[in-house]
Amino acid sequence: MRKLSLIxxxxxxxxxxxxxxxxxxxxxxxxxxxxxxxxxxCVADVExxxxxxxxxAGFNPDNVYLMTSQMSGRQxxxxxxxxxxxxxxxxxxxxxxTFIFYFSGHGITKAGQSFLLTTNSDTTTKxxxxxxxxxxxxxxxxxxxxQAQQLLTVIDACRNDPDxxxxxxxxxxxxxxxxxxxxTEDADxxxxxxxxxxxxxxxxxxxxxxxxxxHGVFSYYLLEGLKGKAANSQGEVVVTDLANYTGExxxxxxxxxxGKKQTPWLxxxxxxxxxLVENQLGVMEEELSQLRRDQALIQxxx
Numbered sequence: 001m002r003k004l005s006l007i008x009x010x011x012x013x014x015x016x017x018x019x020x021x022x023x024x025x026x027x028x029x030x031x032x033x034x035x036x037x038x039x040x041x042c043v044a045d046v047e048x049x050x051x052x053x054x055x056x057a058g059f060n061p062d063n064v065y066l067m068t069s070q071m072s073g074r075q076x077x078x079x080x081x082x083x084x085x086x087x088x089x090x091x092x093x094x095x096x097x098t099f100i101f102y103f104s105g106h107g108i109t110k111a112g113q114s115f116l117l118t119t120n121s122d123t124t125t126k127x128x129x130x131x132x133x134x135x136x137x138x139x140x141x142x143x144x145x146x147q148a149q150q151l152l153t154v155i156d157a158c159r160n161d162p163d164x165x166x167x168x169x170x171x172x173x174x175x176x177x178x179x180x181x182x183x184t185e186d187a188d189x190x191x192x193x194x195x196x197x198x199x200x201x202x203x204x205x206x207x208x209x210x211x212x213x214x215h216g217v218f219s220y221y222l223l224e225g226l227k228g229k230a231a232n233s234q235g236e237v238v239v240t241d242l243a244n245y246t247g248e249x250x251x252x253x254x255x256x257x258x259g260k261k262q263t264p265w266l267x268x269x270x271x272x273x274x275x276l277v278e279n280q281l282g283v284m285e286e287e288l289s290q291l292r293r294d295q296a297l298i299q300x301x302x
Contacts, residue, residue: 020096022059027077029069029105036162042104043068045219052226057277079118079134090145099148107157143181149193153179156200194270196239202263221249235279
């Protein structure tokens, strides 16, 4: 009988852990139309991140949506397809869930307005950008509708200048290039939430690529941290620790290898810890211990 009770308790723990879902939309663009300069490792970056989310962070593969410039149809990252998928996920993600939006490609600010460039973007004027690129203001509006308890946005969008005629002129991050979820009036105040945006570099800097590794420098160290090098003593990867690990190593690489600055930074809001990778065994053991204690108290009560 006791063995049966423990089995039932274990099933309760597993069900409670499975109740919250984890979703991700990962966009990587190497190749653009027209005169927008190509990039080399954006697709590899998001493909590797997708694999790590499944293998390390416990994401269901069906909940990880990948859009790259190598894909076609609705999976090709045109401006309409990216907005469509982000909007659909905003309706699907529940308050107890985790959501990640990762963009790796070109970003641009023109006439004070910032955009993520998609495969079909036209950078000729602000007007052409408005109808062919993803406006960051619209991204912020959609993210603000997502009620996820944990929301992480990763922006790796300041590499070489997209308008530089396929050259290597720097495309520096501007102060207005920001992604942030705002708490809406219909948000449940009883559900604590945390939002984080991790940028590949700081204002006035650019992000570098690492040909020997086949990745951007930022994404290489981000992946290393996610796989365990940023884990704490409990085996968890917390977003703040991941950002610190990535930032320290990227800054050292940029200074040592290029004599330049690249300092990834984290914009964090909300009152709770953002655990990206849980020590699942430790969580289950703690939950099981607590249920045993609760059961013992019930049995002692008259």
